[in-house]
Amino acid sequence: MSIKKFIKNAKESLGLDELKKSSKKKSLKVLLGKLEVRKEKITKKLEKKADKKTTKELKEELSIIKIQIKKGEKLLGKLEKENKKTEKLDKSKKG
Amino acid sequence: MLKKILLPTILGILAYGFWISPDFKEIAAGVAIFLFGMLSLEEGFKVFSGGLLEKLLKRSTDKLYKSIGFGVLTTTIMQSSSLVSVLTISFLGAGLIGLTQGIGIIFGANIGTTTGAWLVAGLGLKVKISAYAMPMLVFGVILIFQKAKTLKGIGYVLAGLGFLFLGIHYMKEGFEAFKSTIDLSAFAVEGFKGLFIFTGIGIFATVVMQSSHATLVLIITALAAGQITYENALALAIGANVGTTITAIIGSLSSNIDGKRLAGAHLIFNVVTGLIAIIFIHQIMSAVDYTSTYVGIANDDYTLKLAVFHTIFNLIGVIVMIPFIGKLVSFLESRFGQEIREEDAEYDSIKYLNDSVLELPATALAAIKRETEHLYDNAFEIIAHGLNLKRGNIISSMELDDVIADPYSAKGIDMDEFYTYKIKGIYGGIIDFSTNAQSQMPPEYIEELYQIKLSNRDIVEAIKDTKHLQKNLLKYTISTNENIKKQYDDIRKGLADLLRTIHTIRTTQEYDEIVTLLAKARIHAEQYDVIANGTLDDLIRNNLITNEMATSLMNDSTYAHDISKNLIEMAEVLFIKGDDETMELNEELRITEDDIEQFIEEKGQK
Secondary structure, eight states: OOHHHHHHHHHHHHTHHHHHHHHHHHHHHHHHHHHHHHHHHHHHHHHSOOOHHHHHHHHHHHHHHHHHHHHHHHHHHHHHHHHHHHHHHHHHHHO | OHHHHHHHHHHHHHHHHHHHOHHHHHHHHHHHHHHHHHHHHHHHHHHHHHHHHHHHHHHHSSSHHHHHHHHHHHHHHHOOHHHHHHHHHHHHHTTSSOHHHHHHHHHHHHHHTHHHHHHIIIIITTTTTHHHHHHHHHHHHHHHTSSSHHHHHHHHHHHHHHHHHHHHHHHHHHHHHHHHHOOGGGGOOOHHHHHHHHHHHHHHHHHHHTOHHHHHHHHHHHHHTTSSOHHHHHHHHHHHHHHTHHHHHHHHHTSOHHHHHHHHHHHHHHHHHHHHHHHTHHHHHHHHHHHHHHHTOOTTOHHHHHHHHHHHHHHHHHHHHGGGHHHHHHHHHHHSOOOOOGGGTTSOOOSSOOGGGGGSHHHHHHHHHHHHHHHHHHHHHHHHHHTTOOHHHHTSSOOHHHHHTSOSOSSOOOHHHHHIIIIIHHHHHHHHHHHHHHTTSOHHHHHHHHHHHHHHHHHHHHHHHHHHHHHHHHHHTTOSOHHHHHHHHHHHHHHHHHHHHHHHHHHOOOHHHHHHHHHHHHHHHGGGOTTTTSHHHHHHHTTOSOHHHHHHHHHHHHHHHHHHHHHHHHHHHHSOOSOHHHHHHHHHHOOOHHHHHHHHHHHHHO
């Protein structure tokens, strides 16, 4: 067995790839949570009366955050899909 | 001159010694094999130390006690305080740690190195370690020939240990055989006179061998064979402790000013510790006797008692010096000031790039990144002044309209002159150093280095574009035509906003804020496209600006767009803090041209 293959097998057995994916998923979830909080704060600020310039800036920030949340949710869905696929494969291997 | 005489003299003395005494030859060969083992061991640990040590450093050196613990642990594992001190100088040179943290690590290394005496006295002399040396050497050398970096590293460590054991074996055998021909203990000198003489010999031997470990093993084996007295062995150990600072001093010669300060701290610490040990030798010896009895070491087991002495006097040194670390740092900072030649005073040059950081790929990379940040600091000044803005205003919470209403100067700055004084030297230095560092870097570092090199190019391009922009900007911001004046003020406002955003990205720890700010910056960069957003058409159609003004605005808005693009790309590489996952996430969440188009469309509909 070559060294590369050995390391790959060891990583698979120890589930290190999964660990990386799940930590990425965790970071993404944390980020999405923080973005949601930011979104709520801006929405609340927009409900209050503010000058035209501030309202414009807040609306712009809100739009940007919405785009980021949308992108983040899409990525999270992709990661979860990949996870399920791997789990299914593992089950079929064991079965 | 001294160097020219010293080496042939030492070689001559050794050759004469080999000629008259085969036993001396055996001892010297033992020392040589031991030193070769140290080199091999250091080579092996360097393979693993890069990324791992950098990660450990970040977590383990924020408090002084942690720095000391880090020094103790790494030296105990690597069995080389010299390697730890050279690596610490490298970390310091790269700006990964501060001087106080560096001093903490050196203090810890002095305690960690005492484990070597315990290993040799407790294990090396009581077990036939040459039996372990042979298989280690065989396995080690086989692994050294492997292509895989990790296996090679393990090979060097194994071979290193093998050579260390073999060296100890030869020294032991040599001294045993020596006993039958010459009794070195007849040269023993008693009292304080002997203490000073043997301390001097210890310093000399360590300076020559550049390893206190090797000197200590030599002392322990000689002591075990009864060739030196216990008192003289203690003095030799004190000397070895002082002599070992030479490695750090040599290592610091190629380092920056902080490296030199650290080597100074090492020397002061070891000399003070040595003096304390000499002055209070009888009290420390009593403490050694008491501790030895307490832990069950026989009264005549002088080799282990030497190990106890070595540990106690280094511990005393650390305890005595800890309260003075702040004063030591102030003293070193005032003693080793930055020397600037008069003709160089106006030219800014590299701060973090020196040969000491080349010790590890991770420190070399960190130093290049730091230097690029230094380049950006200067670029920020030039770009701000080129746009006729004040830096203080940009990074304040001042309204942007007020920022652009407060010009830096009436006639603008000479950007070429600024470039020559503040950018050229640093940029050239970074490129030269990166090329040199790249040739010694493993592939996994190359991609990051490439990204940093691109950031350097982005910074320089942004300055050049600002220079192109400056001429018309100065002309039209004082124009009587309010329409063109507004356009150029908008460009200044947009770029001031970007510089402020980058400053926030650099200083904030909140990743969600960074993501939002980067997206905002990318969207704002598109606002300069005066053709696409219809601004130019409106101005021309309504005869609000001349043809000449229109051409200038078209070209200059492209420059403003390019400046923004380059600075955003640079900020994404230099200022996003976090682990690999964060970097990956940033890559995947980066706002694309489609997102921007969608954003602009939605904005238009509203």
